[in-house]
Amino acid sequence: MIDWKKVAIFAGGTLLGSAGFKLLASQDARKAYTHATAAALRCKDSVMTTVTQVQEAAGDILADAKEINETRAQAGETVEDAAPAGDAEV
Secondary structure (H helix, E strand, C coil), X not given: CCCHHHHHHXXXXXXXXXXXXXXXXXXXXXXXXXXXXXXXXXXXXXXXXXXXHHHXXXXXXXXXXXXXXXXXXXXXXXXXXXXXXXXXXX
C-alpha cells in the first residue's frame, strides 16, 4: 500500500526545493551575494591591517626585551624570578 502522506511530503519538498533554487539563482540574490562578498573583503582588509599593527608592536616589545636582557647580562645580573616583587605567592 502506498503511503500518500510520504509521497505528498516528498513532492512538496521537491517543489519547494526547485522554487528555492530559482530564488537563490535570481539576479537580486546574485546582487546581494556580491554586496556581502564585497563587505567581507573590506572586513578582511581591516583585520589584516590590525594584525600587521599588532605584529609590529610585538616585534618592538620583543626587541626591547632582548635589549633589557643583554644589558642585564653585561652587568652580571641573573634572573631568578620573572614576577615583580609584589606578586610573590603566599
